[in-house]
Amino acid sequence: MKPLSVSNLHIALLHYPVLGKTGEIIASAITNLDLHDIARASKTYGAQSFQVIIPLKDQNKIAQDICDHWTNGHGSRSNPHRKESFELVHITPDFESAINNIQQQTGLIPKTIATTAKKSDNCISYTRCRQLIQSPDPHLLIFGTAWGIAPEFMMQCDHILMPIQPDALYNHLSVRSAVSIVLDRLAGEFC
Amino acid sequence: MKPLSVSNLHIALLHYPVLGKTGEIIASAITNLDLHDIARASKTYGAQSFQVIIPLKDQNKIAQDICDHWTNGHGSRSNPHRKESFELVHITPDFESAINNIQQQTGLIPKTIATTAKKSDNCISYTRCRQLIQSPDPHLLIFGTAWGIAPEFMMQCDHILMPIQPDALYNHLSVRSAVSIVLDRLAGEFC
Numbered sequence: 001m002k003p004l005s006v007s008n009l010h011i012a013l014l015h016y017p018v019l020g021k022t023g024e025i026i027a028s029a030i031t032n033l034d035l036h037d038i039a040r041a042s043k044t045y046g047a048q049s050f051q052v053i054i055p056l057k058d059q060n061k062i063a064q065d066i067c068d069h070w071t072n073g074h075g076s077r078s079n080p081h082r083k084e085s086f087e088l089v090h091i092t093p094d095f096e097s098a099i100n101n102i103q104q105q106t107g108l109i110p111k112t113i114a115t116t117a118k119k120s121d122n123c124i125s126y127t128r129c130r131q132l133i134q135s136p137d138p139h140l141l142i143f144g145t146a147w148g149i150a151p152e153f154m155m156q157c158d159h160i161l162m163p164i165q166p167d168a169l170y171n172h173l174s175v176r177s178a179v180s181i182v183l184d185r186l187a188g189e190f191c
Numbered sequence: 192m193k194p195l196s197v198s199n200l201h202i203a204l205l206h207y208p209v210l211g212k213t214g215e216i217i218a219s220a221i222t223n224l225d226l227h228d229i230a231r232a233s234k235t236y237g238a239q240s241f242q243v244i245i246p247l248k249d250q251n252k253i254a255q256d257i258c259d260h261w262t263n264g265h266g267s268r269s270n271p272h273r274k275e276s277f278e279l280v281h282i283t284p285d286f287e288s289a290i291n292n293i294q295q296q297t298g299l300i301p302k303t304i305a306t307t308a309k310k311s312d313n314c315i316s317y318t319r320c321r322q323l324i325q326s327p328d329p330h331l332l333i334f335g336t337a338w339g340i341a342p343e344f345m346m347q348c349d350h351i352l353m354p355i356q357p358d359a360l361y362n363h364l365s366v367r368s369a370v371s372i373v374l375d376r377l378a379g380e381f382c
Binding site (some may be wrong): 031033036037040041043044045081082084085125126127162164165167168170171172173174176177178179180181184185188189190191 | 317367
């Protein structure tokens, strides 16, 4: 398997609108290690930005404080590698702001690719997704927190990516694992 | 890519002997989400056990308490899926106990495969590793916390697996991401 250029790929972590335990639409809370693990995986595989979409004001502030610690604060000096990965992170209050960030960075509005753990008929394959992200257009790969991206939001995305293990008896990976595996499938190199 | 049977595969997370920031040998502390994420990934890909090797007595107790919460306590009732994944977890004080656990479970002493982020001449490929774990022998895939498995320990393993991104400019994945990606490379199915 050959390495791909993912210089047009951006990652988003959605905290709203996502599903709660009983299927209601919620705004979820920040998980510190989501920011670390996804920033590190994004940097490793060459993604161009990591958009953290978090509308709750106090949670948005916590996320920004974490980010500042690792990009400008004590963390940036104690762990320069972590600083490098956190420099990809943008903390945003809503999806439109994330799109605007990418438009400012690239000059183009990104195509959107939602991810899900639930199989459906209109999912694209990893092969197709690898082709898409080699096009000149920026692409934004969106991961949901909690019990996943709300269906209404997902319907508005340009594409939905095939689940990681659609036929597994147990299919409950963390979002940190899911992002890592999807990035490896799209941009990993191994024999 | 076809799914593999990984019914002979076991996972270990090593907290001693591992390297500290300046290359000294240390015993690292438990990270709660290591247990969750690696148990969930192990269950998703069909690994047979997840051995958490933690010699520090207070840390070993914390790990056991977390495990008990999700297998027998309130967590087991509030999230049965999490219970299923934590049922794979064995909290052990040393490597020998982990080997004994697997020998009790399978009747055989497992072959050991160390993982590393540093490239070396004697690493085996993912293709070779997929072949190994299809043999009748149990195999134990070992991941280091902190700055990775101590070289003296690694030298005693039967095999060392190729790093995930040996030629990447940035190569600093979390151990949670690393386990997820390696399991997907060894046992994932996608097109």
